[in-house]
Amino acid sequence: MEDIEIGKVQEQLTRFVNKEVYVHLETTNGAYASHFDDKAYNVGAFIRNAKVTYTHAKIVGIGNAYRVGLKLEIGWVYAEGLSKWELDEKGQLLMAGHDREGRLMVALQISETPFKY
Amino acid sequence: MEKHVVVIYPHPDDEAFGASGTITKFREEGVPVTYLCGTLGEMGRNMGNPTFANRETLPEIRKKELIAACKVLDVDLRMLGYRDKTLEFESRDEVAEHLKSILLEIEPSLVITHYPDHAVHPDHNALGAAVIEAVSRMDEKTRPTVWAQAISRTYEEELGKPDVEMNILPFFKKKMATILAHQTQAQGVLGSMSQTTDDLEAIAKERLGTEFFYTWKF
Numbered sequence A: 001m002e003d004i005e006i007g008k009v010q011e012q013l014t015r016f017v018n019k020e021v022y023v024h025l026e027t028t029n030g031a032y033a034s035h036f037d038d039k040a041y042n043v044g045a046f047i048r049n050a051k052v053t054y055t056h057a058k059i060v061g062i063g064n065a066y067r068v069g070l071k072l073e074i075g076w077v078y079a080e081g082l083s084k085w086e087l088d089e090k091g092q093l094l095m096a097g098h099d100r101e102g103r104l105m106v107a108l109q110i111s112e113t114p115f116k117y
Numbered sequence B: 001m002e003k004h005v006v007v008i009y010p011h012p013d014d015e016a017f018g019a020s021g022t023i024t025k026f027r028e029e030g031v032p033v034t035y036l037c038g039t040l041g042e043m044g045r046n047m048g049n050p051t052f053a054n055r056e057t058l059p060e061i062r063k064k065e066l067i068a069a070c071k072v073l074d075v076d077l078r079m080l081g082y083r084d085k086t087l088e089f090e091s092r093d094e095v096a097e098h099l100k101s102i103l104l105e106i107e108p109s110l111v112i113t114h115y116p117d118h119a120v121h122p123d124h125n126a127l128g129a130a131v132i133e134a135v136s137r138m139d140e141k142t143r144p145t146v147w148a149q150a151i152s153r154t155y156e157e158e159l160g161k162p163d164v165e166m167n168i169l170p171f172f173k174k175k176m177a178t179i180l181a182h183q184t185q186a187q188g189v190l191g192s193m194s195q196t197t198d199d200l201e202a203i204a205k206e207r208l209g210t211e212f213f214y215t216w217k218f
Helices: A006-015 B014-028 B058-073 B092-106 B122-136 B155-159 B169-181 B186-191 B200-208
Strands: A020-028 A044-062 A065-072 A075-082 A084-087 A093-098 A104-111 B005-009 B033-037 B076-079 B110-114 B145-149 B164-167 B210-215
Touching (some): A006 A093, A075 A104, B005 B014, B033 B058, B033 B092, B186 B200
Antiparallel strands (some): A075 A093
């Protein structure tokens, strides 16, 4: 994955406007967070292949922390802490944020075909 | 001597960190070993450091790492096809029946798995519990012994001392090679075990030089 360039990612987000798309959204601090630090909490949320259509999308932020919001007919999807992106060979838009050790903390992915697995 | 050992853990790399020394000991004695790996670790957070995997490429990469690790250990591999982080939400009964059917086919004398409720990760606890359930449904006279591995911080206070203690330092080279076969995971996992050094081999030797198990009492 590469560092987010706001213009390039915005272009990709706009490409999916008013199309039926599949969304993968997750955030996690891992199953071992409170094992290694008893003051920490294990928190995570995950949805894969949620079928949505968004009417508007925007990426906002600077440096290495971006936010992406997708406006739906009757709701919203957003992710915070994104810093890397990639358009893979299937045309799926992958965005993610990692900690200093390279561990994934948040991911938002959009595709016109369902994600595998 | 054991007739056949079956190791059942949910993630590619659980076998490396948890039991690769013990597995090596059995292989050197000529005992066949089969690894039933529950998932492909699809939800892993470690993407390599520097990152070279992403959420979509990780499953295929970890599958290759798993196959490579099993080659290092010289064990048979079966992938059970569940999805990382979802094992505890599956029907316990169905998973147990699935495992039982494989155990009836392989007829192992020993099964190694995680100790339910003392293995930290929800997948560890759920698969361990399904293994216990599967074996408890088998004929008492012919069913395998089960060694359950606890990794929680409090397991010794709660369960007492494990009765099986494997000093695996004689097999440490193999253990390290198995861990390193899991390229995306090795550094992240070992790194999280120590704040004071980044010498992976030193961390592994100190933290993973002995493998402990409890013989399950049915």
